[in-house]
């Protein structure tokens with residue numbers, strides 16, 4: 134079985150956020166969040182629209198720099214080393230190339246040796262059921278196919294941690310289920326999943342633990358069964374009851 138590329142002596146996780154804030158346009162979008170994210174359980178960042186889920190994930194992945202506090206990985210990414218963290222977005226960003234070339238290119242950028250790239254690219258495409266579309270321009274694929282391709286591209290990198298920002302937000306229920314089963318398979322291979330959603334059904338299906346975000350604050354962190362059975366905060370309780378806007 135393929136294992137994520139992890140140096141056993143210096144794993145990337147845990148990731149620690151210490152008093153992390155993000156202020157933009159005079160608004161505090163993330164408000165002094167302290168949390169440690171370790172390997173293992175699927176962590177779902179849940180909360181209503183505008184709670185700050187995407188901003189928090191971008192801060193964790195390093196796409197945004199916090200305006201306050203610290204984001205600290207157990208081992209920082211080293212230049213020239215294969216990437217051990219990857220991110221998939223709500224709307225996949227595809228290069229103007231074929232499906233398989235999109236994966237090949239990501240492997241090249243991540244310094245995967247040339248002789249390994251072909252096998253890894255084809256294997257990833259196969260796993261998401263897109264082998265037959267390998268030579269089709271990525272940008273003409275359907276929304277669901279593009280998202281599966283984005284997952285294949287991330288999967289091929291064998292990341293230690295995969296961030297997913299509302300990966301099914303624009304998909305119909307069938308495509309949504311396909312993406313969820315791919316995420317489950319990536320997790321089963323040992324990659325840590327950190328995913329945002331505002332979809333309660335999806336959180337119930339995928340979460341092992343929930344970070345509940347509300348107005349930029351981390352209001353609650355609970356095991357998923359506990360969260361859905363008996364949330365600790367009034368905000369989470371209202372969200373679960375459907376009293377907060379979330380669609």
Ligand SMILES: Nc1ncnc2c1ncn2[C@@H]1O[C@H](COP(=O)(O)OP(=O)(O)OP(=O)(O)O)[C@@H](O)[C@H]1O
Pocket residue numbers: 157158162180181182183184185186187188189299329330331
């Ligand atoms: N760079 C920015 N500058 C100013 N405001 C921003 C910036 N990025 C995000 N915001 C605002 O911050 C708030 C949180 O945005 P974010 O995208 O993190 O929410 P979210 O919880 O992911 O919501 P959704 O479920 O709708 O995706 C929103 O009100 C958004 O408009």
